[in-house]
Amino acid sequence: MKVLNLVTTPRPFFDSQLQSLRDLGVEVDVLPVPGRDSQEESRSITDYFEYYPQVLSEQSNNYDIIHANYGNTAPFAVFQPTRPIVITYWGSDLMGPLSAFNSSFSHVFDEVILPSPVLSEYIPNEHHVIPFDVDTKLFRPISMSESRDVLGWKDGTNYVLFPYSKSRSEKNYPLAKKIVDDINRSVNLVTISDVEHEMMPLYMNASDAVLVTSKRESGPMVVKEAALCNVPVVSTDVGFASDVLSDVKNSYVCNSETEIVNRLQDILRSGQRSDGRKHAEKWGKEAMGKRLLKVYESALSK
CATH class of the missing domain: 3.40.50.2000 (Glycogen Phosphorylase B;)
Structure with missing residues (x-):
């Protein structure tokens, strides 16, 4: 064919x-x-x-x-x-x-x-x-410390990844910034643009959590990618986020700004990873x- x-x-x-x-x-x-x-x-x-x-x-x-x-x-x-x-x-x-x-x-x-x-x-x-x-070989758990060494990020610091460019209005960066500003601890919100796809697993594994605040999505693919890296995700209820994360521990789909803030604070406080990797076969x-x-x-x- x-x-x-x-x-x-x-x-x-x-x-x-x-x-x-x-x-x-x-x-x-x-x-x-x-x-x-x-x-x-x-x-x-x-x-x-x-x-x-x-x-x-x-x-x-x-x-x-x-x-x-x-x-x-x-x-x-x-x-x-x-x-x-x-x-x-x-x-x-x-x-x-x-x-x-x-x-x-x-x-x-x-x-x-x-x-x-x-x-x-x-x-x-x-x-x-x-x-x-999703490329399950590329998106995999990597040591947080190792990932941060490659990217030049500091150990002992909280990093939340907003995995998009600030300029993409549908991704709603202003909401992501407001959420991080409302958290009762020091957090670095990292945004990315035109990063090589092969580098994305390093950014995800170096982060304490991935934050998705999109207004609309058919995906988002980053939810699956982060889950495969066992990185916690906090997302608005868009696309297939709720279907993907429903069985993933320490990852959440939220219906309000307050809930997003609270869930993200819980993740940062616990320091625990997710267990999304166990779904690799079906993705x-x-x-x-x-x-x-x-x-x-x-x-x-x-």
Whole structure:
């Protein structure tokens, strides 16, 4: 089976998705939209105009399936001749300002995939829910002291990780800062931007807790990643956070600012880690690859 993946900007979970399929013998190629060197930048309409001829030029490679990844690539999959076509929405494409436009293409696709049941309300037609996987080898428990040595952080100091850029409004940094300011002890709130994905486990393991204060999410993936490192998480009730953390000790999903403050204080006071690593098997890429392959086979049989 040979599949062409259309994508805006490849992300770590997308790369893992490709590898899970390659491990099962599927030949996968990737055609990204040109432009945008980082998440802080935006693409121009010119970038998308340049993309369409590139998609059409790929027809000579005789792909069995065209797989659109992220809603902005939907029109390019629809308006090219190869069939069947599959789409995976990522979350922000359905929850952001282009939601109506992106979701309007869903009925044209042979198969539709969502990474979280939270997104089902945006897609009226039949679809599959296949959560993104996590690299369980990369995200693993590492000694806090060792991690802090690498990052230059001080032992004996409390660090809370806000694993996003301050500029991403939906991640709600102002709430994270207010929560840490309200805690009755000295705490360093660490934010990150454009950190190499391979470095994320060090930041997580060096932290006393990971704090998620997002307004909306289809994930968030960092909840699974931190749990796999046995790092406590305190999160607003967004995306699949409650499903992921319901069976993880010393990690909490909260419904109010006061509850977030209290839970974070409890974690810092106890100094205990979580036990999320025991869920590694169900969050790994093997399960995701097998489910994607079944979707492809279903599309080809129609």
